[in-house]
Amino acid sequence: MELSKELLLKFYKDMVRIRNFELKAEELFLQGKLPGFIHLYIGEEAIAVGAMANLRVEDYITSTHRGHGHMLAKGASMRKMMAELYGKKHGYCKGKGGSMHIADVSIGVLGANGEVGGGLPIAVGAGMAIKLQKKDSVVISFFGDGASNRGAFHEALNWASVFKLPVIFLNENNQFASTERVQETTSVENISDRAVGYNMPGVSIDGNDVIAVFETVKEAVERARNGGGPTLIEAKTYRLKGHFVGDPQLYRTKEEVDLKWPNEPISRFEKKLFEGGYLTEKEKEEIWNDAKNEVEDAVLFAEQDEYPAPEEALEDLFEDSTNCLY
């Protein structure tokens, strides 16, 4: 398939935006400006970007604790994301959720999730709604290799298959679940092999190749839109940073990580773009600068924003909280 220059550059720009957001989040966290935990998506950008290029606003995703990249690729506001990371009033969750709980229901982002695998049943629910409404929307549920060992994963796949729901289960196998290597906790070599048990197509791809992700997800999305049911895709990648910022990483060596950097998705794709004559040094510089400026603007927005007033902690539990707070 020939992809347009426009699309290829969009892939690149979106990956660079995510990378810059994450680098900034890391820096801010280390400066003590962000409360809570931050799980970085560095090295995994090709998956969110390649996948999301197939989606429309009316399509849904469910995300994970490592969700910043998914949000940005689906079109979330960087300003509101950053403000949430700060715990400020105009963040996505008005300071109640933080990094792991960002949602933007208006653009189909049905939530990051602090519970590993928590998004899978939610995605199935969105798939049922689509089917009942006779729409041609789809859902992509992102989850890690670790999440694929939870009961929720198995139940969700079976369910989606039985009801032929338009759900794409997009596994981001970054080789680790916190401190645990995938080989130590997972019984199959390819997580996509598990699709057999649920009678759906399953495929493993190079998750650091944005075009491969785009094309594989495209096929699955088309099948889902046409009533062909769910697909399990495993995108193999590598988590280049710690599980969270500050992780001492006692479970792997620096040498191992250094060896993986040359395969990271952005510089790899960049080389291709240069070779194909799609990108010049000057354009590259502009794209990086634009991304940095966008991130700086988001940081400024977040820093100038105020903290919520303490009493706001009592809002948002119900539509009508009358008499519910005691």
Next chain:
Amino acid sequence: MREITFSEALGEAILEEMSRDPTIFTYGEDIAKQGGIFGAYKPILGKYQDRIIDTPISEEVIFGSALGAALAGMRPVAEFHFADFLFTGMAAIANQIMKFKYMTGGQGKLHLILRGPDGISKSAAAQHSESIETIFMHIPGIKVIIPSTPYDMKGLFKTALRSDDPVICFEHKMLYRMKGPVPEEEYYIPFGVADVKREGKDVTVIATSRMVHESLLAAQELEKEGVSVEVVDLRTLVPWDKETVFKSVKKTHKVVIAHETWRRAGWGAEIAATIQEELFDYLDAPIRRVGAKNVHIPFSPPLQDFVVPDKNSVIEAVRSVL
């Protein structure tokens, strides 16, 4: 006496008992290589490696398998990583572990322990912050321990490791690094024996876990105003020590209960109701409860501070009963 941290006390308890009892083994997510997400298991890193096991992220099996392992003769200690993820495997706990013995007419020795961190830390947000010990007091079938000091941690855990009943142990995230005196000699703290952490005569404050320390700070401040506060640390919720609580109430005639778990239907409600039912004539003021507001624990620091009680909440409650 030497001082060690809460985590070290836990580690010592496990190591001492492991060396004595080869059926003890411990497992959970991220414990063997890093010592647990809050370093609770750091003291046992590299020891008894075949009996300290990293598992898949499979909460229902982590908890449910403890029952099977216990019935098959081992003494499992399963870590729940974050108390919030007890919900993730709750069917295995509430429908299997807690009911097995009763439903089978008393069969089996369910010597198993579920343990792990609960409570707030610095902005972990709702899915990693909640104190849910009350739920395990409400449903019959498991003993609930909730230590507040390194001394209590070690002594209670040693007892848990010798108990033939299921035990769940809640360790507050903010306490793991706290140091305190722990004797070198072996000791055990029985379940159902509260500890008077501070003697006083005007008001009894009943607390557990982090709120014991907030209550002690509150007592120090109130002392400057001439108010003498007695702080009773329950240490275990199932069973809970009615005797010590009643003795204190009969002395002070005024009661404040302080926990981090939600105020509404929190375990304090049970204690307050029991005191009211059985000691009504001794009370000189209504019993006051301090707990988290009835919303989830929010992320942003000013919101978290507002929702979760601290020493000031205790001071205010004590003043209101004087």
